Amino acid sequence: MSRVVKLAVIPGDGIGPEVIAEAVKVLDAVTAGSDVSFEKTPFSLGAGRFLETGDTLTDDDLDAIKAHDAILLGAVGGTPGDPRLKDANIERGLLLKLRFELDHYVNLRPSKLYPGQPGPLAEPGDIDFVVVREGTEGPYVGNGGSIRRGTPAEVANETSVNTAYGVERVVRYAFELAERRSKKLTLVHKTNVLVNAGSLWQRLVNEVAAEHPEVAVDYLHVDAATIFLVTNPSRFDVIVTDNLFGDILTDLAGAVTGGIGLAASGNINPSGASPSMFEPVHGSAPDIAGSGKADPTAAIGSIALLLDHLGLREEADRVTRAIESDISERGSAPRTTVEIGDAIAARLQA
Amino acid sequence: MSRVVKLAVIPGDGIGPEVIAEAVKVLDAVTAGSDVSFEKTPFSLGAGRFLETGDTLTDDDLDAIKAHDAILLGAVGGTPGDPRLKDANIERGLLLKLRFELDHYVNLRPSKLYPGQPGPLAEPGDIDFVVVREGTEGPYVGNGGSIRRGTPAEVANETSVNTAYGVERVVRYAFELAERRSKKLTLVHKTNVLVNAGSLWQRLVNEVAAEHPEVAVDYLHVDAATIFLVTNPSRFDVIVTDNLFGDILTDLAGAVTGGIGLAASGNINPSGASPSMFEPVHGSAPDIAGSGKADPTAAIGSIALLLDHLGLREEADRVTRAIESDISERGSAPRTTVEIGDAIAARLQA
Ligand SMILES: CC(C)[C@H](C(=O)O)[C@@H](O)C(=O)O
Ligand SMILES: CC(C)[C@H](C(=O)O)[C@@H](O)C(=O)O
Numbered sequence: 294m295s296r297v298v299k300l301a302v303i304p305g306d307g308i309g310p311e312v313i314a315e316a317v318k319v320l321d322a323v324t325a326g327s328d329v330s331f332e333k334t335p336f337s338l339g340a341g342r343f344l345e346t347g348d349t350l351t352d353d354d355l356d357a358i359k360a361h362d363a364i365l366l367g368a369v370g371g372t373p374g375d376p377r378l379k380d381a382n383i384e385r386g387l388l389l390k391l392r393f394e395l396d397h398y399v400n401l402r403p404s405k406l407y408p409g410q411p412g413p414l415a416e417p418g419d420i421d422f423v424v425v426r427e428g429t430e431g432p433y434v435g436n437g438g439s440i441r442r443g444t445p446a447e448v449a450n451e452t453s454v455n456t457a458y459g460v461e462r463v464v465r466y467a468f469e470l471a472e473r474r475s476k477k478l479t480l481v482h483k484t485n486v487l488v489n490a491g492s493l494w495q496r497l498v499n500e501v502a503a504e505h506p507e508v509a510v511d512y513l514h515v516d517a518a519t520i521f522l523v524t525n526p527s528r529f530d531v532i533v534t535d536n537l538f539g540d541i542l543t544d545l546a547g548a549v550t551g552g553i554g555l556a557a558s559g560n561i562n563p564s565g566a567s568p569s570m571f572e573p574v575h576g577s578a579p580d581i582a583g584s585g586k587a588d589p590t591a592a593i594g595s596i597a598l599l600l601d602h603l604g605l606r607e608e609a610d611r612v613t614r615a616i617e618s619d620i621s622e623r624g625s626a627p628r629t630t631v632e633i634g635d636a637i638a639a640r641l642q643a
Numbered sequence: 644m645s646r647v648v649k650l651a652v653i654p655g656d657g658i659g660p661e662v663i664a665e666a667v668k669v670l671d672a673v674t675a676g677s678d679v680s681f682e683k684t685p686f687s688l689g690a691g692r693f694l695e696t697g698d699t700l701t702d703d704d705l706d707a708i709k710a711h712d713a714i715l716l717g718a719v720g721g722t723p724g725d726p727r728l729k730d731a732n733i734e735r736g737l738l739l740k741l742r743f744e745l746d747h748y749v750n751l752r753p754s755k756l757y758p759g760q761p762g763p764l765a766e767p768g769d770i771d772f773v774v775v776r777e778g779t780e781g782p783y784v785g786n787g788g789s790i791r792r793g794t795p796a797e798v799a800n801e802t803s804v805n806t807a808y809g810v811e812r813v814v815r816y817a818f819e820l821a822e823r824r825s826k827k828l829t830l831v832h833k834t835n836v837l838v839n840a841g842s843l844w845q846r847l848v849n850e851v852a853a854e855h856p857e858v859a860v861d862y863l864h865v866d867a868a869t870i871f872l873v874t875n876p877s878r879f880d881v882i883v884t885d886n887l888f889g890d891i892l893t894d895l896a897g898a899v900t901g902g903i904g905l906a907a908s909g910n911i912n913p914s915g916a917s918p919s920m921f922e923p924v925h926g927s928a929p930d931i932a933g934s935g936k937a938d939p940t941a942a943i944g945s946i947a948l949l950l951d952h953l954g955l956r957e958e959a960d961r962v963t964r965a966i967e968s969d970i971s972e973r974g975s976a977p978r979t980t981v982e983i984g985d986a987i988a989a990r991l992q993a
Contacts, residue, residue: 384835413873415765432782432803437839443846447807449839455783457797483887485734489799496793514708516894523763523873523898537833541891544866548873 295328301361302492305340306383307577308587308630309367315634316365317614320596322638323394323608339382339577340371340450349386355394357378363599364391366571368577368590385435392428395567398459398537400426400539401598403572404526404546404556408622412551414523417595420550421472422529423466423591426539428560430459453536455490459573460497466563468505476508477530481518489520491618494535507630518542522549526596547574554587555620557594558603569602571595585629590616645678648953651918655689656733657927658937658980659717661751662751665939665984666715666946669965671746672988673958674952684711690721690733699736705744713949714741714920718927718941735785742778744840747910747916748774748809749816749949750889754876754896755908757970760978762901766875770900772879775817776889778910780809783886805885809845817883817914820857826858829881831868831888844885862900866878868892897924904937905970907944909952921945927947935979940966943987965990 303318305312321332323475336358341351358364369387370629371378392400399478406412406420437451471478482496484491495512502510513521515538523547534542547556573591581587594616600609617636628636652667654660670681680944685710687742708714714983742750755916756762756770781783781802821828834841840884845862852860865888871878872895884892897906906924923941931937944966950959965987978986 320921375824382838385838389836413765414763416763432801433836435838437837439839439843441807445807445811447803447843449843451782451805451837451840453803455799455801456797461795465884468983483890485732486739486887486890487781487787488732488735488785489789490801492790492795494798500955516890519891519895520898520903523895524902531653540833540836540866545869545873545895548870553870554909567899631670639695639832 295330298329298331298363299338299361299480300333301358301364302333303336303364303365303366303369305369305577306587307342307368307579309339309369309577309584311587311630312573312589312592313365313367313586315595315630315637316596318634318638319593319612319641322641323596323600323612329605329608338387339369339376340375340381343381343383344371344377346526349381349383350390351543357535358391359395359567361568362567363593363603366570368548368573370577372579380458380619387440388542389433389435391570392560395560395570396562398463398560399559400428401559401561402426402537402539402546402556403598404543404550406550407617410623412549414526414549417549418525418527419463419636420526422526422532422546423470424532424543425463425470426534427463427536428460429536430455431536433634452488453490453535453537454494457493457497460494461501464497464501465582467531468508471508471531472505475530478508478510479529479532480510480512480534480540481515481534482512483515483538484512485514490535494567498527498533508563508604515541518615519545521602522546543574550588552588552621553591553618555594557591557598559595559598561602568579571602586627587630589630589634590620590637593634611641627640644679646715648679648681649711650681650683650716651686651708652683652713652819653686653688653716653719655717655927656691656721657718657929657932659689659719659927659936661932662923662939662942663717665980665987667736668984668990669943669962669991670946672991673722673946673962677788677958679955679958688737689719690725690728690731690806693733694721694727694730699731699733700728700740708741709745709917711918713918713953715945716920718923718925722929739783739785741920745910745920746912747920748808748813748885749777749909749913750778750898750911751911752776752889753894754893754900756900757967759971760901760973762899763928764876764899767899767953768875770875770876772882772896773820774882774884774893774896775813775820776884776893777809777813778888779886780805781886783991795985796944803837803840803887805843807843807847810844814844814847814851814883817881818851818858821853821881825880827877828860829868829882830857830860830862831865831867831882831884832893833860833888834862834966835864842886847885865891869895872896872958886961893924902938903941903972905940905944907941907948908913908946909948911952921949921952936977937980938964938982939984940970940987943984962990
């Protein structure tokens with residue numbers, strides 16, 4: 294019985310297409326000769342498409358993407374300050390629109406420091422945790438506005454919306470993940486200041502915790518969490534947090550585990566009602582596009598998350614092991630994007 | 644001509660009184676024999692007072708505090724999870740109430756790594772920057788609420804309020820500070836997601852920048868800023884940012900510069916219309932209260948900021964130099980709170 298997975302591929306801008314080429318290379322390598330195959334449909338989306346056609350994400354694009362089983366995304370966004378992109382918010386109009394329209398309520402971001410891997414911390418310890426970032430609520434909802442814009446009396450508001458519906462489902466996911474890992478879960482929020490949203494998060498964590506008596510639960514304010522991420526990152530296993538705090542913590546987590554060039558992520562709709570999307574945490578980095586300097590490891594790590602999400606556990610493990618052994622044996626000699634992709638793909642064939 | 648400064652002293656809870664005792668010791672040492680003296684009025688405020696009387700900050704307290712020239716605060720907050728404090732939000736009802744009522748729109752938080760000082764980064768470089776955190780707006784305004792609380796249909800909102808009035812004044816302060824330092828200013832926000840607030844901040848920074856052509860200005864998203872704080876903290880000189888991002892970045896900054904036990908801060912109303920307040924960034928740490936383990940350096944550093952704010956530049960510099968030489972010569976042998984206070988005070992007499 295052969296299985297065909299329909300994969301929408303959005304290479305995007307800058308280094309996006311470069312890292313996606315390597316990710317696809319690894320995907321092909323790990324599935325070669327197996328009974329699962331990926332039917333890939335490329336989508337031209339991002340700043341490049343906007344500059345050509347003026348479109349960010351049309352209804353037709355969205356419908357076509359929805360007809361797929363999963364999505365692989367590189368990175369989107371043009372050169373900062375490009376005047377032609379002044380009124381195009383590619384992030385809100387494309388990336389966040391996909392996350393919201395496809396109800397990607399789990400933004401899954403693992404962080405691990407592999408043996409032998411260099412990083413900024415003097416004594417990093419054993420770092421291996423996952424941030425479960427809420428993906429469809431919080432300050433990301435776009436429910437803000439301004440009055441008297443451009444005058445000295447301007448007021449600009451941003452509203453963070455948090456619902457029991459939205460918080461409970463992501464908290465449940467995080468507890469189930471904690472059950473499969475070290476049974477330790479940390480809620481990160483700012484309950485002493487954001488008392489309404491904070492209370493909702495705290496109450497739902499307490500409620501769901503009662504159903505998981507084996508999971509040890511603690512709480513940190515977001516400011517304190519950043520301290521521990523640099524002084525004692527091994528204290529973390531599963532972190533569950535809101536959309537904005539998760540954005541901040543996962544970039545920091547990427548930095549302490551050897552750089553954002555290694556950080557993979559999944560935007561997941563666990564119900565399966567719409568395709569989940571896998572992408573490196575890094576951006577399009579137009580400054581290094583074309584130089585061969587982009588590290589495709591984060592994009593390749595996103596392939597492992599994709600395979601795992603599709604239930605292809607063995608393939609996912611093989612990709613993870615190939616990445617791990619490549620990272621552990623990386624010297625300090627720089628390699629190109631293609632060289633890293635080739636090296637990881639070669640380990641899969643071995 | 645002798646000058647008398649009326650100083651309201653709020654030792655607070657936990658380690659607050661312990662570090663304040665050392666800060667006052669240093670204040671007395673640096674002003675001994677000079678023509679400025681401090682008339683100190685203690686205020687019993689915090690979790691301890693709440694448990695005794697049920698009051699957090701009464702109108703009478705506030706009026707009495709307003710009659711002072713400046714405020715020195717230790718730390719407030721009881722033991723986390725204490726059931727008797729369930730409905731007391733000491734942070735909102737006391738600390739934030741003081742910041743808002745006294746219009747402390749500049750929350751000034753310097754970070755510096757002294758020669759010889761241990762920290763978590765393998766290659767910290769030369770760290771010396773100041774975060775100018777807005778103190779009276781943003782998500783801290785308390786303009787949130789919830790509906791259907793406790794039901795599966797609960798919605799909890801938090802509104803971040805940002806005004807041209809509030810943003811412009813703190814941005815101006817930051818540019819003036821940058822003029823007196825290395826003439827480099829970084830705006831940190833999340834303009835690609837919080838488009839209304841972000842646009843207001845970006846426009847006002849651009850406007851004020853035009854009046855300061857010598858100041859080099861750049862912009863970072865808050866997530867990227869956390870990366871640079873661990874990979875390249877020496878890139879920063881003056882950071883200007885909103886209330887919540889400033890809260891997060893300054894705890895992280897404290898961590899990378901040797902710990903939150905060293906981080907001083909000023910809650911400043913530059914107009915002088917109400918007293919400014921100086922406090923260590925750390926909290927009340929009830930877990931180590933009474934053990935003599937609390938580091939009073941952050942509280943003593945807040946004395947330097949207080950003296951500087953009062954125009955007592957020479958005294959401020961002497962305290963700063965005493966702290967710097969103490970930190971540089973600190974071995975790894977642990978010292979008590981009192982021993983550190985004594986050592987810094989002794990350097991002032993020398
Ligand atoms: C590009 C931006 C909108 C996005 C976010 O804030 O979520 C990015 O920082 C990320 O973490 O995926
Ligand atoms: C205690 C808390 C309300 C406060 C804040 O969030 O501002 C603290 O973290 C700080 O940074 O001074």
